[in-house]
Amino acid sequence: MRVGFIQNNPVFGKIGYNLSKIEPLLSQYTVDLMVLPELFSTGYHFLNQKEALRHSEPIPEGPTTQTLIRISNKNKTSIIAGIAERYGNRSYNAAVIIGPNGYLGKYRKIHLFDTEKNCFDKGDLPLKVFNIGSARVGVMICFDWRFPETARTLALSGADLIAHPSNLVLPHCPQAIITRCLENRIFIVTANRVGTEKRTPNNSLNFIGQSQVVDPDGDVLCRASEKQEETKVVDIDIEKSRNKYINSSDDLFTNRRPDLYRLQ
Numbered sequence: 001m002r003v004g005f006i007q008n009n010p011v012f013g014k015i016g017y018n019l020s021k022i023e024p025l026l027s028q029y030t031v032d033l034m035v036l037p038e039l040f041s042t043g044y045h046f047l048n049q050k051e052a053l054r055h056s057e058p059i060p061e062g063p064t065t066q067t068l069i070r071i072s073n074k075n076k077t078s079i080i081a082g083i084a085e086r087y088g089n090r091s092y093n094a095a096v097i098i099g100p101n102g103y104l105g106k107y108r109k110i111h112l113f114d115t116e117k118n119c120f121d122k123g124d125l126p127l128k129v130f131n132i133g134s135a136r137v138g139v140m141i142c143f144d145w146r147f148p149e150t151a152r153t154l155a156l157s158g159a160d161l162i163a164h165p166s167n168l169v170l171p172h173c174p175q176a177i178i179t180r181c182l183e184n185r186i187f188i189v190t191a192n193r194v195g196t197e198k199r200t201p202n203n204s205l206n207f208i209g210q211s212q213v214v215d216p217d218g219d220v221l222c223r224a225s226e227k228q229e230e231t232k233v234v235d236i237d238i239e240k241s242r243n244k245y246i247n248s249s250d251d252l253f254t255n256r257r258p259d260l261y262r263l264q
């Protein structure tokens with residue numbers, strides 16, 4: 001299976017322009033699954049819910065999802081991408097899952113980061129695994145990584161790989177994800193962005209890049225730079241994630257003691 005990420009630098013609020021920059025990149029590479037960053041078509045730093053709602057789109061009818069459906073179909077590829085979802089008078093920091101035959105589903109970010117709480121409603125959908133070719137793929141968005149329960153729940157639900165659209169600003173995630181992969185024996189594809197957003201005079205957000213693909217042994221198969229827009233693809237053996245073997249007598253899942261994982 002060939003997977004990849006696009007590390008972009010969207011212009012805030014310019015959905016049409018940001019989409020037009022992504023399309024040629026998506027068409028340049030032959031992949032089974034391409035992961036795009038969180039809020040890749042709108043930019044990140046909404047100031048309030050009214051502004052977030054103005055830039056959000058219904059899924060799957062909105063222009064971002066429709067564009068990705070068209071590209072997936074044309075290129076015979078799957079795409080997982082972070083977008084701002086409008087649902088009635090609510091807005092969600094969401095991701096769409098699209099296969100070559102169309103829209104497969106969506107995920108809504110569970111753990112909202114910092115000022116996102118002023119703009120988005122908390123994700124309210126169960127963590128779910130999608131079939132992408134022969135792979136079982138879960139989705140988490142950016143700050144969800146900081147809560148190990150997210151990746152664990154997806155891994156226990158059968159995910160071989162987690163697609164991780166991100167807009168990282170803190171430094172820890174690229175190294176910490178190695179542990180998420182090791183402790184679950186799964187692949188994680190983090191698609192992060194680069195650049196800076198300064199939407200208010202005293203708040204500048206710098207995005208840290210370093211998108212990456214990490215395997216179930218915790219090996220970093222490829223990692224992008226901190227500042228450049230980049231696309232990387234890599235071949236992976238998805239079977240590697242299905243063996244939860246640690247050594248001849250230990251298994252990552254069957255050795256668990258869920259009967260004792262309860263608060264007293």
Ligand code: ACM
Nearest residue numbers: 113142143167169
């Ligand atoms: C983040 O969750 N975008 C930091």
